[in-house]
Amino acid sequence: MVENILIEKLLQNDRRTVARAISAVESGSQASIELLKELYSKVGGAYRIGITGPPGAGKSTITNQLAKYYRLRGKTVGIIAVDPTSPYTGGALLGDRVRMNEIGQDPGVFIRSMATRGSLGGLSRKANDAADILDVAGYDFILFETVGVGQSELDIAQATDTTIVVLVPESGDSVQAMKAGLMEIADFFVLNKSDRPGSEQAVTALKTILMMKDHDQFSWLPSIIKSVAIENTGIEEIAGEIIKHNNYLIKAGKFETKRENHVRNRIKEIVEDQIRKKLWSDDGEKSLNNSLEKVVLGNLSPYHIAEEIIENFRKQL
Amino acid sequence: MVENILIEKLLQNDRRTVARAISAVESGSQASIELLKELYSKVGGAYRIGITGPPGAGKSTITNQLAKYYRLRGKTVGIIAVDPTSPYTGGALLGDRVRMNEIGQDPGVFIRSMATRGSLGGLSRKANDAADILDVAGYDFILFETVGVGQSELDIAQATDTTIVVLVPESGDSVQAMKAGLMEIADFFVLNKSDRPGSEQAVTALKTILMMKDHDQFSWLPSIIKSVAIENTGIEEIAGEIIKHNNYLIKAGKFETKRENHVRNRIKEIVEDQIRKKLWSDDGEKSLNNSLEKVVLGNLSPYHIAEEIIENFRKQL
Numbered sequence: 179m180v181e182n183i184l185i186e187k188l189l190q191n192d193r194r195t196v197a198r199a200i201s202a203v204e205s206g207s208q209a210s211i212e213l214l215k216e217l218y219s220k221v222g223g224a225y226r227i228g229i230t231g232p233p234g235a236g237k238s239t240i241t242n243q244l245a246k247y248y249r250l251r252g253k254t255v256g257i258i259a260v261d262p263t264s265p266y267t268g269g270a271l272l273g274d275r276v277r278m279n280e281i282g283q284d285p286g287v288f289i290r291s292m293a294t295r296g297s298l299g300g301l302s303r304k305a306n307d308a309a310d311i312l313d314v315a316g317y318d319f320i321l322f323e324t325v326g327v328g329q330s331e332l333d334i335a336q337a338t339d340t341t342i343v344v345l346v347p348e349s350g351d352s353v354q355a356m357k358a359g360l361m362e363i364a365d366f367f368v369l370n371k372s373d374r375p376g377s378e379q380a381v382t383a384l385k386t387i388l389m390m391k392d393h394d395q396f397s398w399l400p401s402i403i404k405s406v407a408i409e410n411t412g413i414e415e416i417a418g419e420i421i422k423h424n425n426y427l428i429k430a431g432k433f434e435t436k437r438e439n440h441v442r443n444r445i446k447e448i449v450e451d452q453i454r455k456k457l458w459s460d461d462g463e464k465s466l467n468n469s470l471e472k473v474v475l476g477n478l479s480p481y482h483i484a485e486e487i488i489e490n491f492r493k494q495l
Numbered sequence: 496m497v498e499n500i501l502i503e504k505l506l507q508n509d510r511r512t513v514a515r516a517i518s519a520v521e522s523g524s525q526a527s528i529e530l531l532k533e534l535y536s537k538v539g540g541a542y543r544i545g546i547t548g549p550p551g552a553g554k555s556t557i558t559n560q561l562a563k564y565y566r567l568r569g570k571t572v573g574i575i576a577v578d579p580t581s582p583y584t585g586g587a588l589l590g591d592r593v594r595m596n597e598i599g600q601d602p603g604v605f606i607r608s609m610a611t612r613g614s615l616g617g618l619s620r621k622a623n624d625a626a627d628i629l630d631v632a633g634y635d636f637i638l639f640e641t642v643g644v645g646q647s648e649l650d651i652a653q654a655t656d657t658t659i660v661v662l663v664p665e666s667g668d669s670v671q672a673m674k675a676g677l678m679e680i681a682d683f684f685v686l687n688k689s690d691r692p693g694s695e696q697a698v699t700a701l702k703t704i705l706m707m708k709d710h711d712q713f714s715w716l717p718s719i720i721k722s723v724a725i726e727n728t729g730i731e732e733i734a735g736e737i738i739k740h741n742n743y744l745i746k747a748g749k750f751e752t753k754r755e756n757h758v759r760n761r762i763k764e765i766v767e768d769q770i771r772k773k774l775w776s777d778d779g780e781k782s783l784n785n786s787l788e789k790v791v792l793g794n795l796s797p798y799h800i801a802e803e804i805i806e807n808f809r810k811q812l
Contacts, residue, residue: 479532
C-alpha cells in the first residue's frame, strides 16, 4: 500500500514529490510499481504530444517555444526529453542551455531528461511511467522530445495523442525520414528552418510522398507546417494543428482506440521488462557464465546455450 | 538435421545459398536456428568491423572505400548495413546508389541491408546471425554499418573486433557523440570530411575528451584519423589502424575476452528473443486482448495486467 500522503502531494503537484516519484519509476522498484498501480485511475487528463525527427532539426527549440506558448495561455507543461542530442539531456551548446533555463525556472513547467543508454530496453516504459506521474500531478500538456532514429525513440514519440515529425529543408531529408519510418508515424509535419533555401521543394517532395499513401475522404491527411522556431514563427500554427488533430480523433471516434492501443503496447513492454529482470537476476547471470565456457570450447553455439537457459528459467519461474 | 548439401554450398560461398540462408536467419525460423547451431563450429575466421557515427558523417562512403581497399588486396568483404540513412538500405541519393552498385557487382563483395523498423528488438540478433553466415562462407572482413543513434545500433557496432566511430568537423559534433555514447565504444575515430573548416579544432576537442578517460601505459588509447572518404583520402590509414588495433588486442590477450563478451551478449539476446516469441504467440495475444478491457474500464493499471500475463505465462511455459 502506498502512503496516502504521497499520492496527495502528487495530486497537489508538489514539485519535490513529483521529482522523487519520477526517479522511483526510473529505478523500476517494486514500490514505484505499487505507486503506479494505485495512481492509474487518476491518469488520463493530460494531452500527450510526441515531437520527433532527425538530429539537428530543431526539436528542442520547438518543444521550448510550444511550452512557452501554452504557458502564456495559462496551461502547464511537462517535458520528457529522451533525445541524446537534446539540450535537456546536457549535451548542448551554451545558447540552448540558457533557453532551457528560461522555461526550466517556470513553476508551470516540469522538465525531465532521460538517459538513452544502458536502459536495456526499458526506456519507453520509463518515459510513459514518468508521463503518468506528470499527468496525475495535473500538467495539461506532456511533450515527449525524442530523436527519430532508433526503434525505442520512435515508440515513445508514437505512444501519444498527437505525433509531430520535425524536418528541415536539407536535400534528401524527407526521403531519409521515410526510410527511418518517420513518415508513417507523423500526425503532421513541421518543416523547421523553413527560411532556408530548398524549403518549397521540400514541402512539394513531402506532399508527393504523402499523397502516395492510401487515403480516402475520411482519413486524416497529415499537413505540413512551416516554422522558424528560433524566431517563434509557426508555433501558433503548430498549436492550432494539434487542436485540429485532437478534434479529428474525437469526431472520428479514434481517440479512445488510439489510447487503448498505447495501453496494449505498454502492457507488452512491462511484461517483457519484468521477465528480463527475472531472467538476468544473480542466478541467471551465474548460469550464463557457467554456460559460456561451453561456447568457447567450440562445441556449442549460442543457440544451444540459449535453450539451456530457457529450460532452467522454466523450472525456476 | 540440416541438409549437408546446404552447408557445403555455404562453405563454397555459393551466392544464392548465402542470400537464402541470410533471409532464413532474418525470419528466425526453427530451421535457420538448426542451421546456425550446426554451423557454429566453423564460425570465427572473419574479422568484424563496426562503422558507426551520426547521420551524414559519411559512414557509407567509408564502408565503400574500405571494401574497395580490401578487394584490391585480394580480400573478400561482407557488408551488413543497418543504417536507415544508408544508401544500401535504399533511401539514398543517386550518387550513392551508383557507388554502391559499383562494389555490389563485385563477386568478392556481399552486401546485405537490414530494416531497422518493426524488428521488435531482434535487429542485433539478426545482424550477428547474418554475419555468421558470411563468416562461414569465407568472407575475410565483415563490415557492419550502423547509425550511431539508438541502443540496438550501438550494440551491433560494438559486437565486433574493431569499432570505428565516424565524425565530421561540425561544431559540437564531438560533444553530441559523447552524449550518445559513441565515445565509449570507439576503438578509434575517423574525422571524415576533414577538408572542411573546423577540422583541427575538432581533433583537439576529441583529444581533450579522450585524455579525460582513465588510461595507463598499457591501455589502448583511441587515435583520430582524418579522412576525406569521397576522395579516397585516409582509407589506407584506417585499414592500418584496424591492423594496429587487432595486434594490440592479441598482444594484450584481449582478443578472446572481447569475443567471449560478444557471445555472452548474444546469448542474452537470443534468450530474450525466444521468450518474447513464446509470450506473444496467438494465445498470448488473445489473453492480452481479453485483459485490455479491464484497463479501459479504469479499474486496473497496465501493471496489474502485466502481472496476470506473467502468471499465465508461468503456467504455460
